[in-house]
Structure formats: C-alpha cells, structure tokens
Amino acid sequence: MVLEKISNPQKYINHHLSHFQIDLSNFKIVQPNQILSQYWILNVDSIFFSVILGCIFLSIFYVSSKKFTMKVPGKLQTGIELIFEFVDSNVKSIYQSSNTMIASLSLTIFVWVFLMNLMDLVPIDFFSFISNNIVNLPEMRIVPSSDVNITLSMSIGVFILILFYSIKIKGIIGFLKELTLQPFNHPVFFIFNFVLEFISLLSKPISLGLRLFGNMYAGEMIFILIAGLLPWWAQFLLNVPWAIFHVLIIFLQAFIFMVLTIVYLSMASQSHESKN
Numbered sequence: 001m002v003l004e005k006i007s008n009p010q011k012y013i014n015h016h017l018s019h020f021q022i023d024l025s026n027f028k029i030v031q032p033n034q035i036l037s038q039y040w041i042l043n044v045d046s047i048f049f050s051v052i053l054g055c056i057f058l059s060i061f062y063v064s065s066k067k068f069t070m071k072v073p074g075k076l077q078t079g080i081e082l083i084f085e086f087v088d089s090n091v092k093s094i095y096q097s098s099n100t101m102i103a104s105l106s107l108t109i110f111v112w113v114f115l116m117n118l119m120d121l122v123p124i125d126f127f128s129f130i131s132n133n134i135v136n137l138p139e140m141r142i143v144p145s146s147d148v149n150i151t152l153s154m155s156i157g158v159f160i161l162i163l164f165y166s167i168k169i170k171g172i173i174g175f176l177k178e179l180t181l182q183p184f185n186h187p188v189f190f191i192f193n194f195v196l197e198f199i200s201l202l203s204k205p206i207s208l209g210l211r212l213f214g215n216m217y218a219g220e221m222i223f224i225l226i227a228g229l230l231p232w233w234a235q236f237l238l239n240v241p242w243a244i245f246h247v248l249i250i251f252l253q254a255f256i257f258m259v260l261t262i263v264y265l266s267m268a269s270q271s272h273e274s275k276n
Helices: 009-016 044-066 075-094 100-121 124-133 148-180 187-229 232-269
Strands: 021-023 041-043
Touching: 009 124, 009 187, 041 044, 044 075, 044 100, 044 148, 075 100, 075 232, 100 148, 100 187, 100 232, 124 187, 148 187, 148 232, 187 232
Parallel strands: none
Antiparallel strands: 021 041
16 A cells, blocks of 8 residues: 555545454444444554553563673663663652652653554554455554553553552541642632642543643654655655654653653652641
C-alpha cells in the first residue's frame, strides 16, 4: 500500500485509525465500520503491544542486571545506568519523602511510555501489511499511547496510588480535612471547598491520560495524513523532518508523564500540617 497510488484517502485514513477489536459479549472480532450497540469492546492491538513492550523492557533490564559489572561497562549497561541516574535525580529533586518504590515506579513509567511512544516511528503500513496479508486480521494499530483507553488506564493506576498514599500518610480524617478545609478554612465553606478539591483531585488522572493521548494521537495522525494524501515519492520530504522532530515529542511526553506522577505522589505524601 505504500508504493501504490491511494485512490481513496478517506478509506486509507479510517483503516489506519481502526483498532483490532473483540466483542466480549460474544467473543467475536468486530468488523471495520461496524456500528456497536454496547461497550464491551476490547482493543486487542493496544493491549498486545503494551504487554509486548513491557516484556521487552523487563527482559532488557533483567539481562543487564545479570551482566552488571563494576569494571568497564558495556554499551547496554552504560545506557541503563544513564537512564537510572536521570530518573533518580528527578525523583530526588521532586519527591521529598522517603519511599524506595517511587524511583522504581518512575523508571517503569518513563521507559514503558517511551517504548510505547517510540512505536509511532515505525512505518504505518508495515504492520498493516502483516495484519492484512500474513496474519489475515482486518486492521491493527501499533501505538498504544495513541489509544485513550491505555493512557487513561495508566493514569487511573496513578490515581489509585494518590488515594492510597493520601489515606496512608494523612489518615482518613486528615484526607477528608484536606478536601473540606482548603482553600478556605471555615465551616461555612465546607461544601464549596469539597467541590473545588474534588474536581482538582479528579482532574489529575484525566489530564495526565488525555495529555499523553492527545499528543501521540496527533503525531500519529500527521504520519497517516502524509501517507494518505501525498504520493509515495513525495512523502519522504515531510516524513523525515517530522520523524526527527517527533523523537523529541516521544521523549518529552514520557518525561512529562513520569514527572507529573512524581509530583502528584509527592503532594499526596505531604501531611496536612506541612502544607499550612
């Protein structure tokens, strides 16, 4: 499809924006452009590539840990040590409390999101050709972070940790006081404070997930538009500059997701008294 003339750009774009889905109510593959009457739909491609990239991340770091040496390190160990130091320095500068899990969580988030974003640089017709001609699947999207279900699922996991540490460190009473006594410490404003703080609390996971989704979806869309609207011999002129610029976006979005996670958990770990 890359080298042949695209006679119907709209159909081409819709094809690349369609997920490989399964209807959990009857365990059948959802056909392209099928009108769905319910919500029990699973985006198999997003879950598949998320799991595969997570396994690749764990495998690389596990193999590197087994070959770790105090002598002259190899290229793989050097690269992983640089990532470790980069994440650790950000955690120490943002997270003021003592919690060894935060560094591990931040490292996992940064590398995993980066790998998911990196899939956006794979030629868009590569896996499409495999799914249509070899595996015989209707369609397949390979960038998990351009699926809002994946990004919101990750942000919900962060939100659960925010609630956990808020209640663990401040206690239920302290957590409720934080929701009702800020920003106006007066009984008259209890309801008003609760509405403001509750909206602020819910906005954290929503903004965290939608920010990553919006940036990666837009980047993927530009690659699809270039491939769908331009002849193959002219795509190189726009694809290469956008891919080079997109490398920065891929790294930046992984970094922002990690930093915001650390910031939110740091805020959740602060006692009510320390904020006053």
